Amino acid sequence: MDKIAVLVPCYNEAKTIEKVVSDFRQALPEAVVYVYDNNSTDGTAEIAEKAGAVVRKEYKQGKGNVIRRMFREIDALCYIMADGDDTYPAEYAREMADRVLLRGADMVVGDRLSSTYYEENKRPFHNFGNSLVKKSINLIFKSNINDIMTGYRAFSYEFVKTYPVLSKGFEIETEMSIHAIDKNMLVENVVIDYRDRPEGSESKLNTYSDGFKVIRTIFRLFRDYKPLAFFSLIAVALFLLALGFFIPVLVDYFKTGLVAKFPTLIVCGFVALASIQSLFSGLTLESLRRKSKQDFEMNLIRVSNEKKSK
Numbered sequence: 001m002d003k004i005a006v007l008v009p010c011y012n013e014a015k016t017i018e019k020v021v022s023d024f025r026q027a028l029p030e031a032v033v034y035v036y037d038n039n040s041t042d043g044t045a046e047i048a049e050k051a052g053a054v055v056r057k058e059y060k061q062g063k064g065n066v067i068r069r070m071f072r073e074i075d076a077l078c079y080i081m082a083d084g085d086d087t088y089p090a091e092y093a094r095e096m097a098d099r100v101l102l103r104g105a106d107m108v109v110g111d112r113l114s115s116t117y118y119e120e121n122k123r124p125f126h127n128f129g130n131s132l133v134k135k136s137i138n139l140i141f142k143s144n145i146n147d148i149m150t151g152y153r154a155f156s157y158e159f160v161k162t163y164p165v166l167s168k169g170f171e172i173e174t175e176m177s178i179h180a181i182d183k184n185m186l187v188e189n190v191v192i193d194y195r196d197r198p199e200g201s202e203s204k205l206n207t208y209s210d211g212f213k214v215i216r217t218i219f220r221l222f223r224d225y226k227p228l229a230f231f232s233l234i235a236v237a238l239f240l241l242a243l244g245f246f247i248p249v250l251v252d253y254f255k256t257g258l259v260a261k262f263p264t265l266i267v268c269g270f271v272a273l274a275s276i277q278s279l280f281s282g283l284t285l286e287s288l289r290r291k292s293k294q295d296f297e298m299n300l301i302r303v304s305n306e307k308k309s310k
Contacts, residue, residue: 001310004031004097005076008053009066013084014042020082021051023090028097034074035084036066044084064172068165075310077101079155082110088152092192096154099188106159106185107176109145110152112194133174133214140222143181146189149173149214159185161303162296171217178218182225183296227289231282238275242268 006024010017017035024033035048035055049055058069067081078100082088088110099105113130134148151173159180167175180187223230246268249261259265 001307002032002074002076004028004078004080004101005074006031006033006093007067007070007074007079007081008033008035008048008084009038009058009063009070009081010035010040010044010048010084011038011061012040012042012044014040014044014047016086017044017048017084018051020084020086020090021048021053023086024080024082024093025052027090027093028080031080031093031097032076034070036070038062038066048084062168064165064167064169064175067172071160071163071165075157076160077157077307079157079160081151081153081155083151087195089193089195092152092190093154096152096190099190100154100156103188104156104186105154105188106156107180107187108154109147109177109187109189110150110154110192111146111189112150112152112192113147114189114191115193133218136218137174137177137181140218140226141178141181143177143187144189145177145181145187146191148177152192157307158300158303161306162300167217169213171214174214174217175221178221178225183293183300225289227285228282231278231285235275235279235282238271238278242271242275245271 006028008017008020008024013020021033021035024031033053035045035053036058037045037048037055038058039061045055045057056069056073058066070081071079078097080093080097082090082093092110096108096110099108113134130147130149134146137148138144149170153173153176162183163176163179165172165175177187245264249259249265249268252258252260
């Protein structure tokens with residue numbers, strides 16, 4: 001088992017990967033730098049290997065798929081994850097690793113948004129998207145993570161070996177953050193400087209399509225991790241809709257003693273039933289989620305004992 005493993009998912013980062021590998025090897029001499037090449041066509045893998053990295057392949061396209069492979073194959077006491085585009089300074093890796101190794105943090109977030117991100121990043125929609133996602137998740141999940149979508153993180157062995165990677169692409173960081181919050185793991189923030197990509201290096205993140213995927217992921221995880229709140233909101237909306245259409249029918253009945261709009265009354269009844277069904281669905285799923293969290297805690301104990309035996 002490695003003491004520290006630096007994980008660098010890469011796709012066509014030939015312009016920057018040599019510097020990234022060299023910087024992390026200098027900042028963490030005891031670490032093993034792993035570069036996982038995701039079907040690059042510009043010689044990224046060869047350059048990384050010459051720079052001293054252990055190079056492996058993931059043929060299924062997508063950052064989430066690469067991270068799934070990394071977490072499955074590598075055993076380490078501490079994992080540092082960074083992108084291969086040289087936007088995350090390696091000099092912060094020591095502090096992030098110490099938070100895991102000495103303080104017992106499960107996930108350390110490299111916080112760009114509290115420092116230079118908004119000045120360095122030249123893509124205004126990225127800035128808006130990062131702020132929106134951060135505020136939404138911290139509001140919904142009552143957390144205090146300063147940068148939800150950063151690709152610069154440190155993890156404990158327990159986090160990596162108990163985290164089920166479900167996302168395929170760039171929404172993976174959002175999924176990681178919500179998983180750590182929900183499972184009551186120790187999450188800490190380290191403020192880092194951020195620098196924009198060097199000239200000639202192109203981002204693989206599509207502002208609109210990947211932004212939509214992130215929003216969809218938040219919606220899905222809200223449903224999965226907060227089922228009672230999610231389905232209660234639907235129940236309230238349906239109940240108010242039924243009530244809004246029922247009141248005029250009730251008023252007419254009091255005035256005339258007759259129900260003039262039987263179809264409206266029938267629809268109100270079905271909508272009210274749907275509201276009740278939604279509420280009970282939330283209650284049922286909340287019970288299942290609590291059982292899932294109990295099972296997770298038992299699995300966490302097993303993984304922790306497994307780490308000690310290695």
